[in-house]
Amino acid sequence: MNNYYSGPGASGKEDYLAGILRAIDTFPSMPSFVSSIIDLLHDPNANIQTIAERVKFDPGMTANILKLTNSAQFGAQHRIASLQEAIVRLGLRQLFQLVVSAGISKRMTRPLPGYELRADELLSHSVWAAVASAELCKALHINAHDMLFTAGLLHDLGKLILDDFVQNEKGHLQELVQLNGMTFDTAETEVLGMSHAETGAQVLIQWNFPEALSAAAAWHHHPEYAESHKDIVMIVHIADALAYSEGVGCGIDGMQYELSTEAVNQLGLKKETLEYVASQTLSKMQQLEQILKG
């Protein structure tokens, strides 16, 4: 195995990789309550009534779903007051997105010292990417994939696991980025054996989440390599870059990724579109972030 970095004090890449794989295995699944709702959403025998009954067990979740349904992002035309109505209005795929958002967002509020993200910064970044993904599709007149919002929200999930490892090897990672001109995710793979992108994708595969979500996480820095779901991967890639460009959840790595020329060309993206999307994203994102922080 080609071990690129072997400076003084460097723990072996194999050791790190084994540690990361263990951390993925033991990474807590969604709260059991959330998983039980997700199972119901995949159950062909479940109907709106049974799903609503289950969601109602958790008053916090019920309140969040109503708030999210009525937010500018999910765009209810008139105020929706009951859970049943919200589920009918959203449909099951959208409901899945809201349940996942409400279930995962609290975990993204802790500070990540390895990536130098303060409390709430990973959540801001993730919500920005989710909202900007939806806004990009609107501005480019692309039919949004029905998992797009969640794909944006979960693209950096792997950072929750990799943070300790990045903290441990921060000096080495920064050296590779600054002196050798590597992108941050390439440096992660070189030093730790796995990038935050792959790590997040592994977690999503372990959770049996739709493949579009693990593809978006795995390839969000290199959409040109994605073998499936390329549309959603490219959109999340641009939304992620825009979040960094606007300084949302930048950390030490934010400005150290490369924009994919292929994605830009394929989407026919222009600077006016980008700036318009940025202006539309901020206020919606702030509203959602407040709801998700609870």
Next chain:
Amino acid sequence: MASIIVDISDLKVSSNPEDTLVTYSLGSCLGATFYDPVQQIGGMIHCMLPLSKIDTAKAEKNPAMFVDTGIPKLLKTMFDLGCRKKDIIVRVAGTARVLDHKGLFKIGERNYTVFRRILWKNEMMIAAEDVGGNISRTLRLEIASGRLTVKSGGIEREL
């Protein structure tokens, strides 16, 4: 000492010598500070985008989102508090960009250009700057002294 946070698309002005104005993670956004040592009044802005024509309704509601509406608003706020143009020290930071060979994300450069143009129209000069590159920056302005620091990559220096 109170830290007053200037959010993204936000501006703050203070005359309280106890205050420090702070803005975090300027990527391609433009962070500008105006400081009047005579009145001991300081202002800071964190603009996201260069031109308000992208969305004039948003600019109306929140002028600090755009450089071309935010900077005049900040200047006017300070003039209303009795600051004089000739006393104001202008410093600017940020306007970085992501690694982008196509130059699509030139938002930072465009922010800076529009900023220069507005200052030029107002016959004002930049006293100090830390702009460009691909780093994220944090700015701190102490109202009592006018001391401005820029922090990036764990290193803080005075501007």
